[in-house]
Amino acid sequence: MERRLTPSELIRERTRFSSDRPHWIRPSYDGYGIVNLPWSILAALGAEPAGQPVADILWPAGLANALDAVLLVVIDGLGYEQLERALAEGDAPGLQHLVGDGVSFPLTSVFPSTTVAALTALATGEPPARHGLLGFTAFLREFGMLTNLLFWSPLxxxxxxxxxxxxxxSFLPVRTVAERATEAGIQTTVVSPEAFRDTPLTKMQTAGATFRGYRTAGEFVAQVHAALAQPGKQLVTAYWDTLDTLGHFAGPDSPAWQVEFRQLDRLLVEELLARLPRRDVLVVITADHGMVPLDPERQYRLDDPALLAGLALPPAGERRAVYFHPLPEQASAVAERVRALAGSDGVLFERTRLFQEELFGPPPHHPEAWHRVGEFVLVAVGRASFPWDPPGAQPRPFLGAHAGFESAEQLVPCLLWRR
Known part of the structure; x- marks a missing residue:
């Protein structure tokens, strides 16, 4: 009798990028990615989904029977492979208990697999090519300048x-999940660090929701419990960002990251979930993207004067998914220089191919998506990176990053647990 594939094997098989890139994952927008998760959550609360939910083979039938509340916990930067290692090594006994008591499977992130693009996908149910936030930095024709999309400001x-x-x-052209939920009679709350309360990106992603800020772990738990304790149908999204920060500046395999993760495991299970103020709750734990440890010996700074002279704009995007906008008549020379710089540590794609293969998501696309992505996109291989810092910036050493197609940055956990 043929062995049935596990959810992890199934998704890896369905989303494998190509035979010559066995460790790369193609982002899914058709039932196996984080972009599908909001539609499953809305459906679980009785709202009509306006997009494709998570595939039935992953999402258990009957999970939402007599359900009045969903708690969505988004852990920035927690990759599926990181979680699997932690469970195998006994570093997450609380989450191990939830896995045994619930349902767990991986989902893909989006491309680029980075916070701005992925969190907006979770907040809207739309892929990057549709919501338009296509990376850390991008050229916005509306403002005529290279823009930091995390801060919504000139670079x-x-x-x-x-x-x-x-x-x-008004910059975000699609509706948020919170706006849709509110129309369906579902109260929606976002619990996030207080420092993010009035940032432009928060205002885009949380439109339609009540914002509850926290400054400490204790306040995080208290704010989630207070939101869930309200009567009626509730959708509460709780966002935790410290693992991503530590992954970037200490490394996703560092002792500091491991200590933080063990503390988060206890916080989630022994404090947050053990004391939920109601019983009719579906808990969904996921992430926006994973992370790759970077090799300092495979860091290639994009400060070659000859390369920069051939560009209409400085390099944009991400250090693991770089957007290049060559000057007219300079495309071939720029491509040649980038390939020579990257060698086997990067793959240079033409923008046309990425859109044709729907790696930013299927159409209809944002009218500016094509222009926000450079004519060429350099995607890092393995632990390589391609940083560029604007003049006057003081570079900080990055020990971990994401945005590309490696399975460590593309696959994220999805854990379902019914209280």
Whole structure:
């Protein structure tokens, strides 16, 4: 009798990038990715999904019977492979108990597999090519400049466009999950660090929701419990960001990251979930992306004067998914220089191929998506990276990063546990 594939094997088989890139994962927008998760959650609460939910083979039938609340916990930067290692090594006894008592499977992130693009996908149920936030930095024709999309500001040390009176919500062309939930009679709350309360990106992603800020772990738990204790149908999204921060600056395999993860395991299971103020709760634990430890010997700075002279704009995107906008008549020369710089540590794609293969997501696309992605996109292989820092910036050493197609950055956990 033929052995049935595990969920992990199934998703790896369905999303394998190519035979010559066996460790790369193709982001799924058709039932096996984080972009599908919001539609499953809305359906579980009785709302009509406007997009494709998670595939039936992964999402158990009857999971939402008599359900009045969903708690979605988003752990920034927690990759599926990191979680699997932690469970195997006994570093996450609380989550191990939930896995045994619930349902667990991986989902893919989006491309680029990075916070701005992926969190917005979770907040809207739409892929990057549709919501338009296509990386850490991108060229915005609307403003005529290279823009930091995390801060919604010109690249460099500049204030946000919001300070000029522009409305961040109007920049996002799609509806949020919170807006859809509110229309369906579901109260929606986002629990996130207090420092993010009034940032433009938060205003885009949380439109339609009540924001509850926290400063400490204890306040995080208290704010989630207070939101869930309200009567009626509830969708509460709780966001935790410290693992991502430590992954970048200490490394995703560092002792500091491991200590933080063990503390988070106890916080989630012994404090947050053990004392939920109601019983009719579906808990969904997931992440926006994973992370790759970087090799300092495979870091290639994009400061070659000859390369920069051939560009209409500085390199944009991410250090593991770089966007290049060559000057007219310079495309071939730029491509040749980038390939020579990267060698076997990077793969240079033409923008046309990435859109044709729907790696940013299927159509219809944001009208500016094509222009926000460079003519060429360099994707890092293994532990390589391709940083570029604007003049005057003081570079910080990165020991971990994400944005590409490696399975460590593309696959994230999805754990379902019914209280």
């Amino acid at each position: 460099g040390r500049f204030p946000s466009y919001a300070t000029t009176g522009l409305d961040p919500r």
